[in-house]
Amino acid sequence: MACDKQSQLAEEARNNVPLEEWVAVEPPSGVQPDLTLQPIGGSILTRPPPSFESAQFDVILRRQRQRPQGGGVLKSTTIPSRFFHLPNTFEFSGWGTMSRIELHEPELSDGLKDIQDTRRITLGQFSASAIAGNSILGGVFYTLPAVVGVAGVLSPISLLVSTMIIWFWRPIMEELASALPISGAPYTYLLNVGSKNLALMGAALLLLDYSATAVVSAATAISYLAGEVKLPFPVIAGTLLILVIFAVVSLSGLKESARIALVVLTMHLMTMIALFVASAVAWGRQGNSQISHNWHEGMQTLSVNDIARQIFNGICIGILGLTGFECIPSYASNIKHGCYPKVLRNLHYPAIVVDVVAMLLVLALVPLNTVLSGGNVLSILAETAAGRWLRIITVVDAVIVLCGGVLNGILSACELFERLARDRLLPQLFRRRIPITRAPAYSIFAFFVFSFALYAIPGANLSIVSKMFSLIWLSVMALFPLAVLLLKFNRGRLSRDCRAPLGKVLFTLAIVAVMIGGNVAIDPSIVGYAAAYFIVIAVFFYVTMKASRLVHTVLWLYDQSKFVRTAVWARSWGARLTTAMSHLRRQPVCILVKSDEINILFHKLLYVSQNEETSCLKLVHFYDEEYGIPSELEANWKILDEAFPEITVDLVRLVLPP
Incomplete structure (x- = not known):
């Protein structure tokens, strides 16, 4: 058998290789020359080792010579299916194909135009500031009562420290937006620098944050309204009514939201300026008698430890005054180049002034017992400073700006739902829109139901929801330094305009960990509520994924x-x-490949196999005729197509116009 095999190989070599390519070599000692190789003068004729160009990939891909040219047909494998009584067409996939598509100049121009239309870079620093500004600067209405309840007369100190803390987040958020100028953050940040499971947890926290924003804003707005007029329904019914109203507004397909937000924010700032000026004048006329009395009343029974604890607790709760900063990166791709740091600055400094000055003026003009009673402290301040007319204006402003926070929560949640549906973490029905208004009806309805459940389950207790809101918001803000750490470690070569120092990133994580612990210490029961909601959302996302x-x-x-x-x-x-299995795995996933290095291609396919529910993968490579395609791309594609029998791997070569 061995001699017959050797003779067959020799015959193939003699028939397929020209004689001029043969060379004469001396036979090894003790080896008789094979006459089938035409001995010349005692030497053996043989061919030189083949070059890579002539060998190509015939040896390593010898089993793929029978693969069909047009693809299809299940990939052959020696590993049997684990299913004995069912067809294995859903477990194994067909062979991939290689295609070549030429892009022409009109097609390329249309594609670039679509990208620009998708990004919609139309927001300047002021219009971009207004979208999140209503949530940030409107938070003063529910932040002051919550902080004064735990910090008392020390509330201005706590608010000053808590509003200054966001300084550590600004360079972190700038680096992330510079490296990954995409919307949907921080979910999209974690998706691009970490795993899909980590991004799923970030999405669950974001949904909780948006829902808590809408609930707290709606409940606070109805509370301010109930303090002025006698409502024919309870507060929980009023909160439900506001959520319903703005769900209907969202279903109507609200347009120009940035301009509307800018108008609302301008009205709010003008109201705050009028309130502060009137209160400062009243303080000057009245003198320091009230603030001195409040100070002595609030400090007379406090020890040094009590003072430190109250300040710390106020800092942990006062972080509510900055809720809304997490929404800014969600539309970062729509902000004009260079304006993102200005947007963070434009919202940070006013938040410090509004929260701290408002709390100081309240303690200077309103008795401490009235402040601690949990009433509408800013409306009481307005009436004390200028009379009934300013109180009415303040209440109207509170209702409008807080309703703007409700709308911001709904719109942010709808955008998150759509992105999760694109990433197949949610059913595709969340991408469906009403034909006339183009509003995402399923997303709005789901958000409304979840938000009302979030408020009703704790017994419509606004205090519990506010404390849980603070804990959730801190958890969301912890995702930003975590994303920067993963960015530096996993994608450190990604270009960006600015970089946050590693020490500052770690210090920020330490700060947020301490503040989360402080919120839990204030009311441990909020951990149970927050954990229950988070687990329900995360499990739902995981099941759909x-x-x-x-x-x-x-x-x-x-x-x-x-x-x-x-x-x-x-x-x-x-x-x-x-x-059903085949339908779920039918949607293709595209990956842009730049090089032909098999280790890089293998890790890309491994990520898809572990994280994506698909049996159809397309490797897309752009090239021009001058430089051609990488020499080993086709060979490595065939290897990987065979290495993953459960995925059909297609290679698409797109030729760019000259």
Whole structure:
């Protein structure tokens, strides 16, 4: 057999290789020359080692010579399917194909135009500031009562420190926006620098944050309104009414939201300026008698430890005055170049002034017992400073700006739902829109139901929801330094205009950890509420993300159970489940590839196999005719197509116009 095989190889070599390419070499000692190789003068004719160009990839891909040219046909594998009684078409996939597409100048121009239209870079520093500004600067209405309840007369100190803390986040948020100028942050940041499971947890926290923003804003607005007029319904019904009203407004397809937000923010700032001027004048006329009395009343029974604890607790709760900063990166891609740091500055400094000055004026003019009673402290301040007319203006401003916070929460949640649906973490129905208004009806309805449940389950207790809101917001803000750490470690070569020092990033993480611990110490019960909501959302996202794997498990159980498999009522389940499995894995995933290095390509496919529920992957490579494609791209593509039998890997070569 060995001699026959050697003779066959020799015959192939003699027939396929020209004689001029043969060279004469001396036979090894003790080896008789093979006459089939035409000995010349005692030497053996053989061919030189093949070059890479002539060898190509025939040896390493020898089993793929039978692969169909047009793709399709299940990939052959020696590993049998784990399913004995079901077809394995959903478990194994077909061979991939290679295609070549030429892009012409009109197509390229249309694509660039679509990208620009998608980004919609139309927001300057003031219009971009107004979108999140209503949540940030409107938070003064629910921040002051919450802080004064735990810090008392020391509230101005706590608010000053808590509003200054955001200084550590600004360079972190600037680096992230510079490296990844995409919307949907911090979910999209974690998705691009970490794993999909980590991004899923970030999305769950974001949804909780948006819902808590809407609930606290709506409940505070109705509380301010109930303090002025007698409502024919309870506060919980009024909160539900506000949520319903703005859900309907969102369904109507609200346009020009940035301009509306700018008008509302301008009215709010003018009201705050009028209130501060009137209060300062009243303070000057009245003197320091009231603030001195409040100070002595609030400090007379406090020890040094009590003072430190009250200041610390006030800092932990006072962070509510900065809620809304997490929304700014969500529309960073729509902000004009160079304006993002200005937007952070424009919202940070006014937040410090509004919260601290408002608290100081309240203690200077309003008795401490009235402040601690939990009433509408700013409306009381307005009436004390200038009379009934300013109180009415302040209440109207509070209702309007807080309703703007409700609308901001709804719109931010709808954008998050759409992005999660694109990433297949949610069903695709969340991308459907009403034909006339183009509003995402399913997203709005789901957000409304969840927000009302968030408020109703704790017994419509605004204090509990506010404390939980503070804990959730701090958890969301912790995602930004975490994303920067992952960015520096995993994608350190990604270009960006600015970099936050590593020491400042670690210090920021330490700060947020301490403040989360402080909020838990103030009221440990909020941990149970927050954890319950978070687990429910995260499990729902995980189930939708791993839908095909869950169906896969059900199929295995069906295949293993003879009773179910042979039952009349369950005979069609196998076909239905396999059809559902194929449908879930049918949507393609595209990956842009730049080089032909097989280790890089392998890690890309491994990520898709572990994180994406698909059996259709397309490797897309852009090139021009002058430089051509990488020499080993086709060979490595064929290797990887064979290495992943559960995924059809197609190679798409896009030729750029000259």
